[in-house]
Amino acid sequence: MQTLILGSSSPFRAELLAKLHLNFLTASPDIDESPKPNETPDQLVRRLAESKARKIAEQYPDSLIIGSDQVAVLNGQVMGKPGNHLKAIEQLSAASGNTVTFMTGLALFNAATGNMQSDVDYFEVVFRTLSAEQIEFYLTTEQPYQCAGSFKSEGFGISLFKELRGRDPNSLVGLPLIRLIELLANENIDVLVSSPLRASY
Template structure:
């Protein structure tokens, strides 16, 4: 099998991919992630997922490369990584009682055949109404300042939610495994029929 590469520096994505019992390496792609003029969130994440995979292919010409990118969208606006307590408070205050849609761009690029498969996976989070004291407690407990939307769904962030809607809960963490399995199958990789050396 070709070398499988996860084009991400995220430990959370690596943990997710490890669930599939595939041998893979991680390579951090270095690309400009700035949105283009008038680019919709779903266009942005798909373009960046593909760009990450193609960038890594420059150094890995005979590989299967996974690219992924995610944004959280509230009322049509992208919620980035807050970076600090004040911005996180602002984000969670806005999300409280509302729906946030997570859009995850997923790409699988075969650098040997120049074959690109890509898609956007959607996952919705309905937030509970939250008081200022609850938001403060959550943020000081988990400090999710490097997470889009100001929470970690795989951790204490679950306490913020009223409902989750989507095909694959892994998508919320940043790598939709159900769809990835489909893309891998199209490249002849059956995760349920792996041969050991």
Template sequence: MLPLLLASSSVYRRELLARLRLPFSCSSPDIDESHQTDESAAYLVKRLSLEKARALAHSHPDHLIIGSDQVAVLNGRIIGKPHTFDKARQQLLDASGASVSFLTGLTLLNSRTGQHQTDCVPFTVHMRTLSAEQIERYLHAEQPYDCAGSFKAEGLGVSLFQRTEGDDATSLIGLPLIRLVDMLTHEGISIP
């Protein structure tokens, strides 16, 4: 088996990949993550997941490199990580009673052959109607400022949901493990 490399510095993605009980290492790619003019959200995340994997191919030959990227889409508009309390509060106010679509791009690149598998895995969160007080209590409790959509689904953020919709809940956290297992199987890796 070729060694696995996760092209990410995300602690959330590392924790998810560890669930598969395969040895892996991590390295953070340095790429421009700007959204291009007239680029759909689905195309954006697929392009960035592939660019992240390719950015590490030369320094990690003979590896299976996992690249992933995620955006949240609310009312047809991409919303990013809030980084501040005020921006997070506004994102959650805007999402209150609405649906937020999360699109996660996933690439598995074989740096030996140059062959890659790339996909976009969607997941939708239908939010409860939230009061300003609920939002502020949540933000003070969990401080999800590094999370697209301004919540941590693996934590208290789940209390903000009315329901979810999608094939792979791990895609919401940033690494769709069900699709990744399919890709690894295609590369000859047996799990479990």
């Protein structure tokens, strides 16, 4: 049985994958995440998810590797990580009363066979109309300066939202499990059947 590798250093993605009760290792891929000229956001996240999986395969050549990448898009523009308080205020002020689309690239690469499966999952977040005071309070409380869009949906960020729209709420955190289960099934791994990949709890 192949080793399952999550190609991410994110504790949130690891926590999500653990929901499937599978044994897995984590490894952090080091790749250039710069967009290519004229590359759309969904093309970008699919390419990066695949690139991360292929990069991990260099270290784990016989493994089954999960790659993932995500961007937040508002009015056609990618919202990156703010990095500081002032930029975060700008981002949340722009998102206030608007809809932000999260595009999550997902790849499952069988390094032993060379089979690559990939997809993009879309999830929409409708923001409440936020006052400057509310934005300031949220940012001071959670300080989400390393999070795309300036919020943590898995934390206090839920207070910013009016509505969530999508197939899989896990996608918003960065790993669309419903689609991943389908990709694993294509590799003859059924998460609802006992297997050597099953974690013991």
